[in-house]
Amino acid sequence: MEKVVGLTLFLCLIGRLVNQFISTEIRLMRKRRLRIRDLILNTHNRLRRQRRRQRQIQLYYQLRRRPPSVWAHQRANNWWTVVVPNFTDEQWSQNFRMSEDTFLYLCHRLRTAMEKRDTNFRLCVPIKKRVAIALWKLTTNSELRLVSHLFGVGLTTVWRCVREFCTSVNEVLLPELIPFPNDDKLMEMAMNFEQRFGLPQCVGVVAGSHIPNVPTEYHAEYFNHMGWHSIILQGVVDGNGLFWHVFAGSPGSMHDATVLHVSGLWDLIGQGLFPNHTKNIAGHEVGYYLLGNAAFPLQNWLMKPYSDTGQLTAEQRTFNQKICRASCVAEKAFSRLKGRWRCLLKRNDSHIDLVKTMVLTCCVLHNLCETHGEQYSEEWDPPAVGDQILVALPPEEDAEGAAVVVRDALVHYLNTDNCASPFLE
DSSP states (O other): OHHHHHHHHHHHHHHHHHHHHHHHHHHHHHHHHHHHHHHHHHHHHHHHHHHHHHHHHHHHHHHSOOOOSOSSOOOOOHIIIIIGGGOOHHHHHHHHSSOHHHHHHHHHHHHHHHOOOOOSSOOOOOHHHHHHHHHHHHHHOOOHHHHHHHHTOOHHHHHHHHHHHHHHHHHHTHHHHSOOOOHHHHHHHHHHHHHHHOOTTEEEEEEEEEEEBOOSSOGGGGBOTTSSBEEEEEEEEOTTSOEEEEEEEEETTSOHHHHHHHTSHHHHHHTTOSOSOOEEETTEEEOOEEEOOTTSOOBTTEEOOOOOSSOOOHHHHHHHHHHHHHHHHHHHHHHHHHHHOGGGTSOBOSOHHHHHHHHHHHHHHHHHHHHTTOOOOGGGOOOSOOOOOOOOOOHHHHOOHHHHHHHHHHHHHHTSTTOOOOOOO
């Protein structure tokens, strides 16, 4: 009996010890499980924070502007910085078609429109250099790459300098240097023509010239009668060889008379822009008029020579001679214009709108050089190749009654003994 009781107590003790062991193991297992869970959660949170940090860093570098490795290439510009400052007046004229004084005046007038500011990355091209680049391009019509190497700037910089210079000249200087003449100026021009050529009431010569260009479209319209592509420059020149009205851009195939209509000059004068200042000539009141070639229609404000059919009278031939003599001022003006600015002689591959702006700019610079007394070398004269083949209008159809009366009065006046025609040069 005692053995049974002892065995029972022993078994109870063993059971309690087993229960305690199991309970202890369960608690330890729970703790290990909690530690593993915490470790997993901590690891997950740490990895999540690391990934978020990496994304923030990537986003930062993506949004941040990378500093350029090469912002502006180093280029040699010794010609501009070393050679040009030692130019003589003759060298300035040969290279830029104007003296240094006129060049500085031009820079001063265009400073507000053309000057740029320095940036944190590079210095801007100075105003003098920008103007010189444009003048060199207009003077030589060199390729952009050659101008780029000469002045030590990029191709895009050359193109921008030329475009901005031409735009600035047209906006700032064209209204001042090529204005439509007022009453006093018209009277002065009329007196000049009468004193030099014996033509009363004449205030200018209207003429045109072809400027080589290769259009990007409508090639047939720009193909002129001489066999090459061009746009037409029409200008009105006074007795001193200065332009007082210019129009550029008409296709090379367009007739001179049509260009006159689309230029706006026809409407301006036809609507009475000339003042009613007349002079009695051979018993008729004659107002201001222009001279034109045989391709223009005869108007009371536009005189042209008689068509020579072999039946002209001596008086009509004399009239033609004096008209042609006076019209030479326009030929000389266009010759000097193209002689100074060779871009008007060579093919220009720029866009048609830029070519128009360049042509008008050259006309403004022509007047600037002439009024500032800049020298002109005869070696600059363009080749003596006519760029106008005149297609005269039928005289029976283009002449108005008033225009015929004015021309007949001038014929009578120019063949009288009291007509002073010294033909001063």
